[in-house]
Amino acid sequence: MEQRRLGDRGVGAIGFGAMSFGGMFGPTDEATSLACLDAAADAGISHVDTANIYGMGVSEQVIGRWGGRRDIHLATKCGIVDGPPRSVRNDEPYIRQCLEDSLRRLKRDHVDLYYIHRRQPDIPVEDLAGTMGRLVQEGKIGGYGLSEIAPSTLRRAHAEHPVTAVQNEFSLxxxxxxxxxxxxxxxxxxxxxxxxxxGRGMFGRAALRRDFRAGIDFRDTNPRFTEPNFSANLAAVAPFRDFCAARGWTVPGAALAWVLAQGDHVIPIPGTRTADHLRDWQGADPSAADIAEIERILPAGFAHGDRYGDHQVAFVERYC
Incomplete structure (x- = not known):
């Protein structure tokens, strides 16, 4: 697999997001998750991303049991405090305690990349960057990142202590x-x-069905997955599916290839609960003309509905 820079290390251009190991999209089990991680490593994926809130530690525990098998670049996150109501904390004592808890679950003495999952607005980002810089200097983390932030926040944090990565939602x-x-x-x-x-499964192997489990799969109340938006989005994506089929590409492979084409510093982290879906992530090699055609079929702003509902959008920085 092509390599891209993440901090001071090269990693596979496609990483792995382990949110689903915590049951966020439906039931899973440890044996299936471990097999999925093995398949990811066999496919050349060397960066694994998790968070303390994914299954309230379950995802980290699974990775901790698996981590000794492979040499991986590992990221986790803190900052979201489970509710109700859900809130965020970025104070140094809280960050340090969350890190120690994550390291225990991950069975590590340091983590390669540590993100602040959401920014606490009333703590200056310079203070937050100072906290993360001290953790780097102490050898607890290899670098730090920020998630769902604005460009201005990145620039302010980076001026205080260099940021390794920013993680925001990005797809077609x-x-x-x-x-x-x-x-x-x-x-x-x-x-x-x-x-x-x-797209949380919208660009998966097969067209989604609206059978999300209420109270378990958060897509059940997400605006893009509720009617009439859901049917409108399926219809909008259908020509892209036909385009991929005509070229012998999988839909996930083409969608990831489009993301990768947006810059050599861009690293997508798709997720899945099973090893079976991993094979769909590679194999598409679109030309510049293909990329232009994909953007004609799915122009910017084509989606029906917001990516988050009002109950999900708290502490996401908006800048446009």
């Missing part, structure tokens, strides 16, 4: 980072890690 139907954030990352030498690059 979520294009906001192209309005300044991807460019800011490029200019500063910061990796841009794209989460949900397959």
């Amino acid at each position: 139907w979520t294009r906001l980072p192209q309005l300044g954030l991807i460019q800011a990352c490029r200019d500063l030498g910061v990796a841009f890690v794209a989460f949900s690059p397959l």
Whole structure:
């Protein structure tokens, strides 16, 4: 697999997001998750991303049991405090305690990349960067990142202590980072890690059915997955599916290839619960003309509905 820079290390251009190991999209089990991680490593994926809130530690525990098998670049996150109501904390004592808890679950004495999952607005980002810089200096983390932030926040944090990566949602139907954030990352030498690059399943192997489990799968109340938006989005994506089929590409492979084409500092981190879906992530090699045609079929802003509902959008920085 092609290598891209993440901090001081090269990693596979496609990473792995382990949110689903915590049951966020439906039931899973440890044996299936471990097999999925093995398949990811066999496919050349060397960067694994998780968070303390994914299954309230379950995802980290699974990776901790698996981690000794492979040499991987590992990222985790803190900052979201489970509710109700959900809130955020970025104070140094809280960050340090969360890190120690994550390291225990991950069975590590340090983590390669540590993100602040959401920014606490009343703590200056310079203070937050100072906290993360001290953790780097102490050898607890290899570098730090920020998630769902604006370009201005990145620049302020980076001036205090260099940022390793920014992780925001980015895909064919979520294009906001192209309005300044991807460019800011490029200019500063910061990796841009794209989460949900397959649109939470909208760009999966087969067209989605609306059978999300209420109270378990958060798509059940997400505006893009509720009617009438859901049917409108399926119809909008259908020509892209036909385009991929005509070229012998999988839909996930083509969607990821489009994300990768947006900059050599962009690293998508698709996720899955099973090893079976991993084979769909590679194999598409679109030309510049193909990329242009994909953007004609799915122009910026084509999606029906917001990417988050009002109950999900708290502490996401908006800048456009």
